[in-house]
Amino acid sequence: MRAVRRVAEISQSDVASALGVADSTVAGWELGTSVPDQEKLPALAGVLKKPLDELFPRDGLPDLTDLRCDAGLYRYEMAAVIGTKSDGPVAGAENGIRRLKDRYLPGLAEAYRVTVDEVKRAQERSLAKARGEEVEGEAAAVAAAQKPPRTIAEKITFLLERSYPKGTAPGDAEIAKAVNAYAGSEVTTADKVEALRMGTGEAGAPTPVILEGLAHFLGVSRLYFEPDDAVARQVYEGLRLLSAAKQGKVGRVRARGLGAEGLPADVLALLNDLATEFEKKAAPDTNE
Known part of the structure; x- marks a missing residue:
């Protein structure tokens, strides 16, 4: 946080003023002696001019508490959002005690700037977390999302x-x-x-x-x-031929077929250009 703030040339006082806290509070966050409320993280990311997910990455998908905090809302504000006398229904759902009534979902979705389905999925994560379980299929879904595409x-x-x-x-x-x-x-x-x-x-x-x-x-x-192994072969072939050209073992890179195992034409052209540069540097200066 300190490094990001300094790069952005923002003072601790400016951060404190924007978030309505004392300068010493911001200093404590940067020293690690305290942490900001989760509800303040969106505003903090905004002040530091960084995306929330980049500055404070989340491990996994959001639950109900995460959705609320990502919107920069405190729990006590939820009573007005769902039209009740207290925030009890939201607190109960966030703690995994009981589900939200369907009539509360549209208001929460609007306040959190997500869809009703996203609120429902977050609710399932809150309930599962309270039971010490994982939402069915979610671990696999997260792993799949992090897995690089291959086909x-x-x-x-x-x-x-x-x-x-x-x-x-x-x-x-x-x-x-x-x-x-x-x-x-x-x-x-x-x-x-x-x-x-x-x-x-x-x-x-x-x-x-x-x-x-x-x-x-x-x-x-x-x-x-291209499949990963095919790309690796092409890179290896290019480096091998470049090395040979640099050592004077080849004068020109010749194509040996442009099939799946061959080098693309643009790569061959680049290698030929580099080989020519090697030749120029290796040749004696005729002006001397």
Whole structure:
């Protein structure tokens, strides 16, 4: 926290003033002798000009308390939100004692800036936590979310989910149109893109031009869609040939096929350019 504040050139006094606390309180947070209320973390992240999840990353998915605190709300404020005399219903649900009544959910969702379904899922996590259990399937879901994509289907889905705001990702027809435009002919269809994205048997093995078109449209390197071991082989081959060129053992890098085991044309061109530079540096200066 101190490092982030200093990089942003914000004083402890400015942080304290923005959050309505004493300067000594902020100093204690930075020294680790005390911690801020969880409800203050969103405001603190805002003052320090950092995303909340980046400055204070959470281990796992949020429960009801997390949702409330992420919205910067204290529990005593919940009575007004759900229209009751006390915050008892929210306190009971957060502590895993009893479920919220359905009529409370829309108001909480609006206050927390999430959907009703997200409130319901957070409630299940609070209840499970109180029982000392995990929500069914959640550990696997978290692990899956943290696992890097490996198949082509997983990689396409990863890009669509992470590169576009929710609800704005291109559809299969738009992707197919872009790939065909890149190829200069109709090499795929919306149905084939859907099968490729879903990883179904109907997709078949995509041709290199389809993968190149996908990479171009989604803004990634063609190597992104190669299996990890194939990428490693290509990198190794490139380094091996560069080493040989530097030692004067080859004058030019020659292609030995551009199949799955070969180097892409742009990589070969780069290696040839580097080999030429090595030759120039190794050649005697004729002006002397």
